[in-house]
Amino acid sequence: MNRLLAILFKISLAAILAFITLPLLVVIAASVSPTPAVTFRPSDWTLGWYAALWDSRWLDPFLLSVKLAATVSVASGVLGALGAYSVAYAKCPGHTAIMSFLLSPMSVPQIVKGVAIVLFLSSAGLFNLLGTPGLVVAHIVLTLPFVVRMAATAMFNFDKRLDRAARILGAGPAQRIRYVLLPLIRSGLFSGMTFAFILSFNNIPISVFLVKPGQTTLPITVINHLEYSLDPVLAAVNVASLLFILGAILLFEKIGGFSAQFHGGSK
Amino acid sequence: MKFSAFCTGVLIFVTLAANSRAETLVVNSYGGPYERIIRERIITPFEAAFGIDVVYDAVGSAAQDYAKIKATNGRPGFDVVVMTASQSLEGCREGLLMALSPKNVPNLAHLSPAMASVAGPCGAVHEVQYLSLLYRKDKLADPPTSWAALADERLKGKIILPTFQNTMAAYLVEILSVANGGDLLDNVEPGFEAMAALAKRSIGFEQSSSIMENYIKDGQVWAMPFWNGRAQLLVDSGLPVDYVLPKEGSIPLMATLNVPKNAENRRAATKFVNFFLEKASQESWVTGYKVGSARTDIDVPADIRAKQITTEADLKALHLPDLAGVAARLSAWGERWERDVVAAAN
Amino acid sequence: MAVIALSTSQSPARRDLSVKTFLPLMAPAIVLALFFAVPMGMMIGISFQSRDAGALTLASYSRFVNDGLVLVGFGRTVVMSGLVAVCVTVLAYPLAYYLARSTSRWRTVVLALAIAPELAGVVLRTYGWLIILDDRGFINSALMWVGVISEPLPLSKNLFGVVVGLTHVILPFGVLSLLTSLQGISPNLERSAQILGASRLAVIRHIVLPLSVPGIISSLLVGFTMAASAYATPALLGGAGFKVMATMVYEQVLFYLDWPFAAVMANVLLILMLGVAFVGSRIESRLNQNLHL
Numbered sequence: 001m002n003r004l005l006a007i008l009f010k011i012s013l014a015a016i017l018a019f020i021t022l023p024l025l026v027v028i029a030a031s032v033s034p035t036p037a038v039t040f041r042p043s044d045w046t047l048g049w050y051a052a053l054w055d056s057r058w059l060d061p062f063l064l065s066v067k068l069a070a071t072v073s074v075a076s077g078v079l080g081a082l083g084a085y086s087v088a089y090a091k092c093p094g095h096t097a098i099m100s101f102l103l104s105p106m107s108v109p110q111i112v113k114g115v116a117i118v119l120f121l122s123s124a125g126l127f128n129l130l131g132t133p134g135l136v137v138a139h140i141v142l143t144l145p146f147v148v149r150m151a152a153t154a155m156f157n158f159d160k161r162l163d164r165a166a167r168i169l170g171a172g173p174a175q176r177i178r179y180v181l182l183p184l185i186r187s188g189l190f191s192g193m194t195f196a197f198i199l200s201f202n203n204i205p206i207s208v209f210l211v212k213p214g215q216t217t218l219p220i221t222v223i224n225h226l227e228y229s230l231d232p233v234l235a236a237v238n239v240a241s242l243l244f245i246l247g248a249i250l251l252f253e254k255i256g257g258f259s260a261q262f263h264g265g266s267k
Numbered sequence: 268m269k270f271s272a273f274c275t276g277v278l279i280f281v282t283l284a285a286n287s288r289a290e291t292l293v294v295n296s297y298g299g300p301y302e303r304i305i306r307e308r309i310i311t312p313f314e315a316a317f318g319i320d321v322v323y324d325a326v327g328s329a330a331q332d333y334a335k336i337k338a339t340n341g342r343p344g345f346d347v348v349v350m351t352a353s354q355s356l357e358g359c360r361e362g363l364l365m366a367l368s369p370k371n372v373p374n375l376a377h378l379s380p381a382m383a384s385v386a387g388p389c390g391a392v393h394e395v396q397y398l399s400l401l402y403r404k405d406k407l408a409d410p411p412t413s414w415a416a417l418a419d420e421r422l423k424g425k426i427i428l429p430t431f432q433n434t435m436a437a438y439l440v441e442i443l444s445v446a447n448g449g450d451l452l453d454n455v456e457p458g459f460e461a462m463a464a465l466a467k468r469s470i471g472f473e474q475s476s477s478i479m480e481n482y483i484k485d486g487q488v489w490a491m492p493f494w495n496g497r498a499q500l501l502v503d504s505g506l507p508v509d510y511v512l513p514k515e516g517s518i519p520l521m522a523t524l525n526v527p528k529n530a531e532n533r534r535a536a537t538k539f540v541n542f543f544l545e546k547a548s549q550e551s552w553v554t555g556y557k558v559g560s561a562r563t564d565i566d567v568p569a570d571i572r573a574k575q576i577t578t579e580a581d582l583k584a585l586h587l588p589d590l591a592g593v594a595a596r597l598s599a600w601g602e603r604w605e606r607d608v609v610a611a612a613n
Numbered sequence: 614m615a616v617i618a619l620s621t622s623q624s625p626a627r628r629d630l631s632v633k634t635f636l637p638l639m640a641p642a643i644v645l646a647l648f649f650a651v652p653m654g655m656m657i658g659i660s661f662q663s664r665d666a667g668a669l670t671l672a673s674y675s676r677f678v679n680d681g682l683v684l685v686g687f688g689r690t691v692v693m694s695g696l697v698a699v700c701v702t703v704l705a706y707p708l709a710y711y712l713a714r715s716t717s718r719w720r721t722v723v724l725a726l727a728i729a730p731e732l733a734g735v736v737l738r739t740y741g742w743l744i745i746l747d748d749r750g751f752i753n754s755a756l757m758w759v760g761v762i763s764e765p766l767p768l769s770k771n772l773f774g775v776v777v778g779l780t781h782v783i784l785p786f787g788v789l790s791l792l793t794s795l796q797g798i799s800p801n802l803e804r805s806a807q808i809l810g811a812s813r814l815a816v817i818r819h820i821v822l823p824l825s826v827p828g829i830i831s832s833l834l835v836g837f838t839m840a841a842s843a844y845a846t847p848a849l850l851g852g853a854g855f856k857v858m859a860t861m862v863y864e865q866v867l868f869y870l871d872w873p874f875a876a877v878m879a880n881v882l883l884i885l886m887l888g889v890a891f892v893g894s895r896i897e898s899r900l901n902q903n904l905h906l
Contacts, residue, residue, distance in 0.1 A: 002813045023741030079641040086638035100891045105649050106838040107886030109859045112879040116652035118338040141649045153793045156827040188793040198731045213324030224325045228299025242732040330867040430853045432868045472853035609853050
């Protein structure tokens with residue numbers, strides 16, 4: 001019975017992973033195909049499109065996107081952890097309603113958020129914020145709910161006896177946060193920040209209203225190119241940036257992101 | 268402490284964004300081949316002639332640019348933008364665009380008055396395309412000559428149509444209406460009937476021109492309506508395709524240069540608009556990007572003249588739409604399209 | 614019951630702590646108030662304006678409730694988002710469980726695969742799906758070549774295609790939501806139960822599932838809201854015949870230029886999702902209280 005279950009579990013895992021990888025394989029095949037028609041004949045494949053990427057028209061937007069996503073992810077991480085602390089841990093009065101408020105930006109179509117923020121900045125006369133600073137702020141609004149959500153989920157599971165134990169043993173509030181709470185919610189926070197990074201890195205609908213000429217993000221550059229041609233260089237751009245970021249995330253993971261298991265997890 | 272780190276980050280971005288140069292002009296238009304040609308044919312000569320640095324901004328479609336102008340109340344961060352005559356009219360009506368006249372843009376006096384009036388007082392028509400019938404030369408032995416060819420038995424399952432959110436769709440309804448005994452605006456019944464019939468025989472609808480293009484490239488589609496400027500790009504790329512202006516006529520797509528009302532460099536902007544409308548610039552643009560012009564006094568090679576709108580006589584083959592009238596009916600037509608045309612396809 | 618006994622108890626005094634519990638909230642609340650609530654307030658204001666003169670009117674709201682096409686789109690959005698939320702959660706659960714418990718070398722590979730698609734950009738990934746699901750795509754070509762079918766199956770340009778595409782886009786977010794929750798459950802609980810003779814199935818049913826409810830709710834909420842506000846995937850995989858609220862909002866903002874009506878649709882969407890989120894967090898805190906007694 002248990003063995004059957006284990007086999008079933010493995011089969012379903014394999015099926016789910018196949019589902020995830022399938023369209024990705026098409027994109028990878030597209031990135032090595034000589035023409036926009038995707039080919040699966042390896043003898044025709046070429047790496048020429050990748051060579052075309054080493055050019056400032058792709059590199060500059062890529063670097064801007066990475067910097068933007070990193071800034072947004074850190075800022076959202078800090079703000080989200082603070083919010084989740086009040087709502088999910090300290091349970092401030094009215095925390096259910098406040099939680100809904102913190103999550104509400106998720107529920108608005110991105111184009112509306114984009115237009116609304118531009119509308120607000122312009123009518124407040126903050127024209128010099130239109131551009132990259134506005135982009136940072138708008139992306140924080142976009143990603144914050146996800147971080148709050150993840151961090152709060154981690155805190156719901158938090159064993160409060162640990163905190164009490166620490167208090168009884170004489171730990172002050174700062175120490176308890178530093179040594180008890182933070183390590184325990186670390187994995188939730190890292191998940192949330194990964195969310196934030198990805199969402200910011202891929203964003204088109206909000207960015208399109210806020211990027212400045214000469215300082216465009218990678219997805220916007222891709223979409224501008226797409227307007228005229230569906231050529232394989234776009235697939236190459238995506239695969240290359242995917243590999244780079246995947247590398248960064250795995251490094252993160254090695255340092256101890258998602259694996260952070262507390263409960264005597266067997267590591 | 269962490270918050271201050273965040274603030275520092277924001278500050279760095281602010282300073283990065285703030286270092287701008289003295290006499291500059293931000294021109295917003297399209298990317299791809301368009302960007303290459305406009306830089307070479309218009310922007311570089313303009314910079315040389317006026318000593319103004321042009322920053323080229325390829326971000327966003329014309330619709331997104333318009334939304335940005337509207338949200339910022341005419342101060343979107345670019346000074347000149349390429350949009351269409353419909354958006355010029357709407358923007359003028361909403362007071363978001365600067366009025367352009369021969370007083371601040373002398374070359375406007377040389378445009379065909381009929382064309383110029385379609386775009387209204389805020390748009391400078393710098394390019395004219397028309398809705399053409401694009402077809403595969405290798406699949407159709409005899410070139411189509413009429414819009415009715417789309418309904419040909421041989422083309423069943425071999426045509427693709429734009430979605431209503433592609434400007435082509437409304438124009439297609441109008442021209443099919445004219446071809447079937449209706450008119451451009453009030454009696455479009457025949458146009459919608461013809462569209463519904465076409466929808467049944469089509470393989471579906473696509474919004475993006477670059478996706479529509481792909482269907483004809485890989486041979487799944489043998490004929491479709493397409494703007495002739497982009498159709499010409501396909502011809503030049505060596506595909507076995509060609510396009511015609513059908514005998515019932517067509518409707519022009521007029522691209523306009525616009526200056527947002529509160530743009531920062533309005534003086535440089537009007538200089539740029541005027542430069543683009545110079546006879547030499549128009550000739551250079553028409554031969555470079557392979558489109559038509561609203562100036563009928565330009566000299567261009569015969570092969571281009573044959574395919575493009577460059578003379579008063581060419582203009583006669585076109586039905587000039589009442590764009591304000593179209594805008595007022597757009598919502599109703601959109602609903603009708605969903606109910607009759609899209610439903611017929613399923 | 615084992616769950617309750619093993620869980621912690623909570624001192625009631627902790628609940629009614631003073632304003633101090635609000636302090637950390639200030640930073641995110643101010644950012645959201647300034648850059649989300651105020652701008653959205655402006656959009657709500659716009660929803661009451663007439664399209665031209667800016668006079669106050671309820672015209673756009675009455676248009677919403679009387680417009681058959683829009684109402685159909687609204688219903689479609691709810692059905693589609695619900696399906697996506699469930700599909701995402703069901704598919705994400707085994708993955709997240711594996712990631713939370715496995716110590717094998719493959720774990721990193723699985724983690725990479727779980728997140729990777731998200732980095733490939735939504736537009737291109739959707740094209741990938743089109744190539745797979747299209748009438749002349751892989752699946753239909755393969756099935757027709759084998760001879761199972763003679764006419765292509767309608768896999769794209771409909772609800773099915775959109776749900777597949779969106780589930781794929783949102784799946785990594787579901788995995789991360791569940792992973793956070795599952796990692797918070799001590800493996801020792803499961804081990805003890807097994808030592809005491811519980812079957813694997815019983816452990817999952819009575820320990821893992823109930824304790825991961827916050828993660829499940831999180832995943833459902835994230836799935837629902839992301840699906841309901843997604844634009845690119847429904848637009849590309851749904852085609853002209855499958856309009857949802859988000860695509861309609863885009864059309865109103867960019868094409869019809871009727872911002873009041875777009876604002877009305879966005880507001881309705883916001884209210885729907887706030888409602889869903891509120892119910893979700895109520896269930897969550899109720900369960901949380903039960904668990905922690």
